[in-house]
Amino acid sequence: MVRKQVVLVTGANGEIGHGLIERISQEGDKDIIALDLVPLDEELARRCQEVFVGSILDTQLTERIVSRYEITEIYHLAALLSTRAEFAPETAHQVNVDGTMGLMQLALEQSSWSGQPVKFLFPSSIAVYGLPDLETKARAGKVKEYEWIAPTTMYGCNKLYCEALGRYFSRYYRQLAAEKDQRTVDFRSIRFPGLISAVTVPSGGTSDFAPEMLHAAAKGESYACFVREDTAIPFMAMPDAVDGLLRLSAAPQQDLKHSVYNITAFSLTAGEFAAKVREHFPSAQIRFEPDLKRQAIVDSWPVDTDDSAAREDWGFAPVYDVDSAFAEYLVPAIRRRYA
Numbered sequence: 639m640v641r642k643q644v645v646l647v648t649g650a651n652g653e654i655g656h657g658l659i660e661r662i663s664q665e666g667d668k669d670i671i672a673l674d675l676v677p678l679d680e681e682l683a684r685r686c687q688e689v690f691v692g693s694i695l696d697t698q699l700t701e702r703i704v705s706r707y708e709i710t711e712i713y714h715l716a717a718l719l720s721t722r723a724e725f726a727p728e729t730a731h732q733v734n735v736d737g738t739m740g741l742m743q744l745a746l747e748q749s750s751w752s753g754q755p756v757k758f759l760f761p762s763s764i765a766v767y768g769l770p771d772l773e774t775k776a777r778a779g780k781v782k783e784y785e786w787i788a789p790t791t792m793y794g795c796n797k798l799y800c801e802a803l804g805r806y807f808s809r810y811y812r813q814l815a816a817e818k819d820q821r822t823v824d825f826r827s828i829r830f831p832g833l834i835s836a837v838t839v840p841s842g843g844t845s846d847f848a849p850e851m852l853h854a855a856a857k858g859e860s861y862a863c864f865v866r867e868d869t870a871i872p873f874m875a876m877p878d879a880v881d882g883l884l885r886l887s888a889a890p891q892q893d894l895k896h897s898v899y900n901i902t903a904f905s906l907t908a909g910e911f912a913a914k915v916r917e918h919f920p921s922a923q924i925r926f927e928p929d930l931k932r933q934a935i936v937d938s939w940p941v942d943t944d945d946s947a948a949r950e951d952w953g954f955a956p957v958y959d960v961d962s963a964f965a966e967y968l969v970p971a972i973r974r975r976y977a
């Protein structure tokens with residue numbers, strides 16, 4: 639019996655999963671299997687070869703998956719985001735770290751069947767950065783991958799550690815063995831800014847204030863923003879994030895000088911974001927009621943990131959700046975969604 643070769647997407651029902659599954663299935667050359675804690679939306683499920691409902695920590699489930707399919711590529715999107723992880727740090731560690739470690743082991747094991755490296759695409763985050771105060775944040779400006787990596791959240795710690803784990807699995811796994819291990823993981827990671835989707839509303843993150851503000855305005859609901867008006871972090875429209883993952887996956891290995899890359903599209907304050915929302919939804923009711931604890935998390939994230947390495951090594955360039963993201967992607971799609 640020959641197992642079908644597939645791409646595994648974990649956390650498939652989440653924000654990135656929606657856009658990613660749609661794009662991979664449109665491209666039409668790969669079969670997708672999806673794993674999520676909840677059943678996938680019907681439209682999304684139809685694009686997958688099979689959907690598995692359960693936890694990435696459930697080894698019986700992952701063993702059942704590999705008994706049926708040969709996995710050649712993994713997009714490991716499942717995670718507890720920064721706000722949710724602070725309410726359950728130990729659970730976050732299990733899901734974000736132990737879950738990732740288990741999938742890297744699964745990737746290694748799968749590579750032994752084909753003799754080829756299994757690609758492991760891992761979304762990391764601006765949460766790996768930790769700027770100590772607002773003055774330093776302003777002075778730091780666009781941070782490089784190796785600067786200010788002192789996360790203040792469990793989620794940020796988890797992401798930073800898993801980046802290191804990925805580097806280890808792809809370059810140094812069992813480095814003291816007498817014979818080099820032939821099984822290999824081809825780990826590639828992107829540090830994303832806050833992502834904004836027209837299709838889904840995020841939950842459990844701390845950059846959520848921007849997409850929440852926009853979706854509330856489109857629904858005609860008032861919104862109390864949990865950070866100050868002058869709070870600035872980088873953002874990106876979801877199609878550019880999905881494109882980034884697919885481009886990084888397609889890049890020839892020899893072009894990649896790093897295993898982890900920043901990418902960014904535009905940086906603006908929550909007040910500027912609110913002004914953009916009002917430009918398109920003039921009756922939007924937005925007020926600012928900072929939650930000091932969530933504020934402190936966002937204050938520790940950089941104003942922007944330096945993504946020159948991604949641009950140089952694999953040609954990353956976002957399609958959308960802030961104006962075109964609103965005018966050409968977010969607003970038309972959100973209006974259709976809530977019509």
Ligand code: AKB
Pocket residue numbers: 719720721762763764765793830831832833842843844845846
């Ligand atoms: C979060 O807010 O936790 C995420 C992130 C910035 O990675 N959106």
